[in-house]
Amino acid sequence: MTLVAPGEVICTDASILADFAVGALIDEACLTPKPALVDRRGSGAHRDLDLDTMVRSAHSLHPTFRAIADLAAAEAPSQALRERLARIGRDGEQAMLLATGGSNAHRGAIWIVGLLCAGAAQCAVNDVAAICEAGARIARFEDRYVPAAAGSSHGARVSQRFGVSGARGEACEGFPHVVNVGWPALQRAREAGLSADHARLNALVAIMATLDDTCLLHRGGWAALDAAQRGAARVIDAGGLGQEAGRAALADLDQHLIALNASPGGAADLLAATLFLDSL
Numbered sequence: 001m002t003l004v005a006p007g008e009v010i011c012t013d014a015s016i017l018a019d020f021a022v023g024a025l026i027d028e029a030c031l032t033p034k035p036a037l038v039d040r041r042g043s044g045a046h047r048d049l050d051l052d053t054m055v056r057s058a059h060s061l062h063p064t065f066r067a068i069a070d071l072a073a074a075e076a077p078s079q080a081l082r083e084r085l086a087r088i089g090r091d092g093e094q095a096m097l098l099a100t101g102g103s104n105a106h107r108g109a110i111w112i113v114g115l116l117c118a119g120a121a122q123c124a125v126n127d128v129a130a131i132c133e134a135g136a137r138i139a140r141f142e143d144r145y146v147p148a149a150a151g152s153s154h155g156a157r158v159s160q161r162f163g164v165s166g167a168r169g170e171a172c173e174g175f176p177h178v179v180n181v182g183w184p185a186l187q188r189a190r191e192a193g194l195s196a197d198h199a200r201l202n203a204l205v206a207i208m209a210t211l212d213d214t215c216l217l218h219r220g221g222w223a224a225l226d227a228a229q230r231g232a233a234r235v236i237d238a239g240g241l242g243q244e245a246g247r248a249a250l251a252d253l254d255q256h257l258i259a260l261n262a263s264p265g266g267a268a269d270l271l272a273a274t275l276f277l278d279s280l
Contacts, residue, residue, distance in 0.1 A: 036257035064092030072118035215265030
């Protein structure tokens, strides 16, 4: 694959963008060791998911991401586009649930990575902030046809109960945990000579340290979120994955979150988004 410098034109072929999106979901799932998340070691804090299920889910979403990119490439941001993309996303959820036997492997990622597929199709410039802003412009429109059941989803209930913005707020704000946190952490780790896995884990930990993760709040309330943020901060303070102390702190965080039966799924979705943009 030909690499392009920031500001140069990127490929916006819908099928290739879908390839990158699916690849990012698989790379995130396979990344090991992640705290309380599905990885090559096992299911983490999840009882209904494993790595094979995550990979099947990712592959099932290729047509969804392709359709999102294809439609976004042909239309300017508008409420009508937002609503048509949402319909594609809901169809993608059904394909995911069919592939996983009813388990929610990637509902959040369909929203987050799907919007970035749309942003990349519209932006066509190799710039992380510009692609994120293009996706955000779409996210800010309302969806008049959102099903009533969406208001009682885990994410919606958590956002209302705890007063956090959740995945929708992250998107409408231009994906700040990708642009300002995950992406810079990934680049710093690379510049320091870390391995690909350690660089990606550093990005995940950086996101966890500041994200009000609705997955953690749903499963364990403020106690789980506080444990995740403080534990991630300890990994960073210990030097990250490039240092033995940082790796030990990550192992401690893993055990703590599993004991709480809490998983940082929102941070995982934003890491997948970071990896998707990195692949561009």
